Amino acid sequence: MNLIVFTDLDGCLLDHNTYSYRDAIPALNEIKKRMIPLIICTSKTRAEIEVYRKELALEDPFISENGGAIFVPKNYFPEKVAEKEINNYEVIEFGTNYDRLREILNEIKKKVDCQIVGFGDMNPEEVAKDCGLDLKKAGLAKQREYDEAFKIEGSDKNIAKVLNLIEKFGLHYTKGGRYYHIMGENDKGKAVRILTDIYREKYLEIETIALGDSENDFPMLANVDIPVLIKKPDGSHAKFEKNGLIKSKLVGPAGWNEVILNLI
Ligand SMILES: [Mg+2]
Structure with missing residues (x-):
């Protein structure tokens, strides 16, 4: 075996x-x-x-x-x-192309009254601080190809709304140890x-x-x-x-x- x-x-x-x-x-x-x-x-x-x-x-x-x-x-x-x-x-x-995921996340931002911050919105210093990574590793974490990591600051109701909209746009989400993730059929x-x-x-x-x-x-x-x-x-x-x-x-x-x- x-x-x-x-x-x-x-x-x-x-x-x-x-x-x-x-x-x-x-x-x-x-x-x-x-x-x-x-x-x-x-x-x-x-x-x-x-x-x-x-x-x-x-x-x-x-x-x-x-x-x-x-x-x-x-x-x-x-x-x-x-x-x-x-x-x-x-x-x-x-996966779905990262730029496409960012576009849709930006569309969703306009529709819901809460703060959505993705890796694409943060500079390497901010990612480093948020994740406890050094600057070099934070830069590597930002080199995303198929998945956007993001956090949502808002009420449970608005978080549910964001997640629901992701599905409505034909995409999917999951949750890791720190962040939500928006992605395609993967x-x-x-x-x-x-x-x-x-x-x-x-x-x-x-x-x-x-x-x-x-x-x-x-x-x-x-x-x-x-x-x-x-x-x-x-x-x-x-x-x-x-x-x-x-x-x-x-x-x-x-x-x-x-x-x-x-x-x-
Ligand atoms: Mg894990």
């Missing part, structure tokens, strides 16, 4: 506040030793993911911006998986399913694990053999139910480490 691990980053492999994966290093080493593919599947951008792939010396495909696209390093699979190429990747795109689950099918052509027998902490991870957890919910800093787990669901006892990367070492 070949294991494949899909993982969210923020609040999961990375600490919600410090963005450190230090507590997960023993499990990361074990995954590397066993040559288990580790697929990052996050709301983060390609530019941000590339930093972590480099640091962790990962060579596997990854999924950016809530399932916006799958990036497969060229020649990773025996057969080509997509016609579209960007840099050294073959790219399978699901979610983490769809991308995980399609990438799993590609792996299945390479290895006949595979078993998939996915680790996440928030609502935007639910479609990913629904599409794997072993779903794992990582405990949040407030001690709770997100509300998700599935047969065989594993809930970590520890928070963030320590929980990630605990569950992976138990499973593999």
